[in-house]
Amino acid sequence: MRSKSDTSSDGIKLSFRLHTLELRHQFTIASGSRKTTPVIITSLEYGGWTGYGEASMPPYMGESHDTASSFLSTLDLSRFKNPFLFDDILGYVDNHRPGNYAAKAAVDIALHDLYGKISGFPVYRMYGLNPDATPFTSFTIGIDTPEALRQKVSEAGPYRILKVKLGGNNDREMIGVIRSATDKPLCADVNQGWKDKFFALEMAHWLYEKGVIFLEQPLPKEYVEETAWLREKSPIPIIGDEAVRGLADLIKFKDIYSGINVKLMKCGGI
Template identity: 35%
Template sequence: MELALKSYTLRLKRTFGISRESYDSQDSLIAALTLDGKTGYGEATSNPYYGITVPGMITEIEGIRAEIAGFDFREPSVFHEFLVDKGLSNFSICALDLAAHDLFGKLQDKPLYEIWGTDISNYPISNYTIGLDSIETMAAKIREKPWPIYKIKLGTDHDLDIVRELRRYTDARFRIDANCAWSAAETIANAPLLKELGVEFLEQPLKADDWEGMEQLAHNSVLPVIADESCIVESDVAACALHFHGINIKLTKCGGLTPALRMISEAKSLGMKVMVGCMTESTVGISAIAQLLPQLDYVDMDGALLLTEDIATGVQIREGGEVIFPRTGGSGVSLIA
């Protein structure tokens, strides 16, 4: 296979804030794998929380370029095993695994959801994320982007005031993501008030390793709690089943579609709700997530909607959340920049 790597700085329409950081752009790596005249594309973004940079990913992948070139590509899961054996970070593996899946589908001229035997006639609507900012700015974001479901980023000493104010501007469902900023006592106290304000669930309110606190929430929170930072790789799913009502899978963190498919299956077998989230990817990464939609209960795939300019075509998300799937194979991705 022929390998190509290209880095991008994706500019955001507005500053995006969470409890631990804010940013105006997102660095991203696009990996391309070409075989028999077809090219598959994958993506992984940088992430300071996990110590991931685009130059670091490029160095890792370039270290096995010759072996990728000589790899006898048959199907993505075997290629994924090869990448794991080479000791790459999950973010680097994700970029290559997504490219391999896109390539695999294009070689067969079938979308991935069709290869997996799933039906796209019914799928969850993506939420639209309102990054943490001043109350005025967060309210302005809602006014300028009417949407049926919002994920609200919190993590301040006035979180309830934020939600009360935002509720004035929309009847949409709310999902709350505190990105590890709350305590167990704070979460238990906030949950009934947030439920009255139309909140559907809470995402990762406590620090990732606060299992004792999460056990308290499992028994005392009136709102379901979804794991994010506590659920990174496949081995985390079983542990989360004892403390959370569901999991949010990030392709970059777990290493791509190959492990994500197994995580979805395991979580469902354990009675958990399943969500897949994004990391402010372009349409390259979002199109890969969209292939999983028929298997999900919730999804957060608004990354490309937050950009001033996209770098690819593929799956489209229309106003209100309708998803348009291209009929091309794989994830249906083509680069435009």
């Protein structure tokens, strides 16, 4: 226990502020381009401590500054006089309104930060995890011109794995350019950009030959049977992203996808 108080009769105080991240490069995926990402920074204050969280809201996920502000404004955490009651606090947040996953995740993250600050322990200790066994993350490269791709591969120097966005009109060229610049493991993410399962299967074989280790959301999320067919025949795993949001989706799609892209902004927190 640190020196400040770990009790407060006023309960937990939530506040937030809006911010817009300016991207260094325009970022293009199958469904569109952007140069900014809206985020919300959350703070939870309790007994002299402050925990911080963040909601990142890429537009294709359906949340925005407006929806997150509206959701967070109606949360009353002052009723919680003990910040360690995760089950109660996050249960209240989850049940307060449906959806709003990124906003919920921003509260969840701030609560974990507050836990760490009050207890003096890193959060991985709470979950009994070994920090030396943390998996590597990947650096994402959007759809772009050959010159820009080469520049981005060079900027991704510290990352061991690259994720390449496909589903534009130059998929093979993009992989070719990136492969000529690096032999790092690649993942391919189509963001639902292909509409034909035969084309997707042909691409899966071609990507396998190019050293791509998995193929993410190649077909629209509604193409359930087509995706099962593709997974059955594909030489590389087919990973679900947009199709799988909460636990119910996980159960529904367990035999359709080989694996899932788990994102805190999608499922509401840790």
